[in-house]
Amino acid sequence: MAADTVGAILLAAVTLYAVLGGADFGGGLWDLLAGTTAGGREPRALIDETITPVWEANHVWLVFDLVIFWTAFPHAFAAVMTTAALPLWLALAGIVVRGAGFAFRKELTTLAAQRLAGAAFAFSSLLTPFFMGTVVGAIAAGAIPADSDRASTAAWTSATAILTGLLFVAACAYLAAVYLTSEASRRGNGPLRAYFARRAIAAGVVAGALSLAALATLHDASRLFYDRLTGRAVPLVIAAGACGLLVVALLAAALLRGRRPRGLRLVAAAGVAAVIWGWGVAQYPVLLPGTGVTLSNAGAPHQTLVAVIVIFIIAALVIGPSFALLYRLQGRRLLGEAGQGQWPAAGQGEE
């Protein structure tokens, strides 16, 4: 019982990382594709403005996910970290380069240096979700042995794993484009709204196609998993598809009629959440498909599981309102550049 609850908590925390942190990666992707310095100026400015105050807080979900994973399911954690070591190292390198590149770019003044830092930020925003996706794909395809003590390249280069990696990239791009469409609307910037709406539709279509392709490869790679996805998890799969279609319809309407789309972000996030929960429901109660490692026998005693539940409840009570405050202030555009306020009349108080 406690183990199932913690499993749900882990999945919820992963979902939050995906819909919050994922969008920040997607922002980097659109930065990469924004074209020339002059032409990409406007979209890049919007991306920068929307990511800056929140990305670190969103990023903490990843750390939190890791902690819950190793605390509650240490055997599965050690197996994944060992077997999929290479893509995890690469994703990690991407995280470092992305965070540093983003923070540095803001403070640089020469165009060449900004470009270098910006390219580092944008390119690693592509790599990190891809490699994380291959790890999730490897888990889903049952390629992580329970008592693994060696890395395996085959595990994360299967068709399922690669497709999942690409799917992660597309999903991040999709979420980011949807969020940015809303942000552009809120600023009353019609052309920019259309710019991101078109990209959101494109990314949504690609993400949908990649999901179906990944599902198809599971048919051979992990039959049981496939059957469950098309069996007991089917309501969630349908929900995911419906959310995707609804978002595309809303975006198309916004493009054609020039009206401000409402509720977009929530629906898009719900669609991604439905995919993640579909995965969870299909796997339940197995943690590493193809092995005997389940939620309840992955190595943690009862008290540890209870401690995780308590921490999560406290997190919900304390962190939830704090996040709400952060997003609210950001939504009202009260958060600008660091340290730049109304500067005191300079020269005063000097002597």
Add this chain to the structure above:
Amino acid sequence: MPGGYLAATTAAAVVPARAQMATTLGFHIILACLGIALPTIVLLAEGIGLRRKDETALLLARRWSQAMAVLVAVGAVTGTVLSFELGLLWPGLMRQYGPVLGFPFGVEGLFFFLEAIFAGIYLWGWRRLPGWAHFWSGVPIAASGILGAMAVIAVNSWMNQPGGFTQSGTTITSVSPWAVFFSRAAAYEMPHMILAAYMVAGFTVAGVYAAGILRGRRDRYHYAGFSLGFVPAAILTPVQLVVGDTAARSIAADQPVKFASMEYVSATSRQVPEWLAGVYVNGKVYGGIKVPDLDSLLVGFGPGTKVTGWDIAPPAQRPPAAWLIHLCFDAMVGLGSLLLLLGLWALWAWWRQRRLPAPRLFWLCGAVSGLAAIAAMECGWVVTEVGRQPWVVYGLLTTSAAATRNGGVVATLTLVIIMYLVLGAATIAILLMLSRRWRRGESSEAAVPYGPPVDEPPAAGAAGPGPGRP
């Protein structure tokens, strides 16, 4: 255990894995210290600025915030590296003890959230949040820095003095989370580390402005910047030495082999001398000053006190490189004592003349005080971590049993070193660039990434010579 996972075979990767852990931790810990203590110092400046309507203090606070935005980002990514490394380099540790360490790490996660969320508000809210509201949005950052540090140090303390759980074979059967959190070593490690963080941050801030003063920038701005860092750090230094002394005595009792390496006690005996510096090779100490009976005196307040030597443990269970542990310990204590003297010097001058000391030597020492505090802190960690060898969890799990069996650690180690060199150099370069720009009185940011060179609106701080100009 399936497949003899934790079989006592030596993992080939253990040496590069340790080197990588040490590199990444040694780097992260500097940013962590700044993350723990800098918010307090910034708030001190902002509070003084708001209360006394002191524009200089407000300007300092605002500029430090801008530097903090860079430091916090680097701290966050290097911290994430550590979280991954715990699994990637030490799967044996996490597989077995993950559920025990989980509670403190989870608590740490809570405080990371608070820290990151309020940093988002505080750092980016200068422009549009009203004065005191902005100040209060910074208080949770300072508080969660301290509480988060307690949580991480809880993990390290537990590794030194494990307890609060039961196991059968390699399976953990029960855990009492609070007993894990407050292990025996936590009593001194937590305060010692938090004080170290305040010393590092305070002396580093002071050092930056002392360097400016040495270059002739003797204005109120620079003296204020120096004092806001120096005063808290200097006040905490004597407290730190008392806590460190307590730590040493606890270690003599609880981790005697570590203590023996710190003090070159090769055989259990009474009237043990204290070695100041000196290199131990094959049973002999070269160089160094030998003070008779002092070690016994320090451990038990009497020359007759019996001190346990490393001979109680078989050679395979003694830490390697006693000389390294000993020299690092002496360096930490020595640097701490020098920093204490520096503080006393300032106190004396203040008492006699109501001003900071004038001699150039004082400002030279002030300029390097930050580096000294960082060096003391890094040395302390070498004592703790190398002194615990060959154990990763003292007495329970050896480091080599915890290490990954994957190849390629040499490659990741090489990449990590290159990446961190670049990261460190870039961080320092950016901070220097910010300070140059401030000195020219420019406002600080390009409004748009990749914008053509931006014309700063004059209202944004370029109106006239900024304080802090040469």
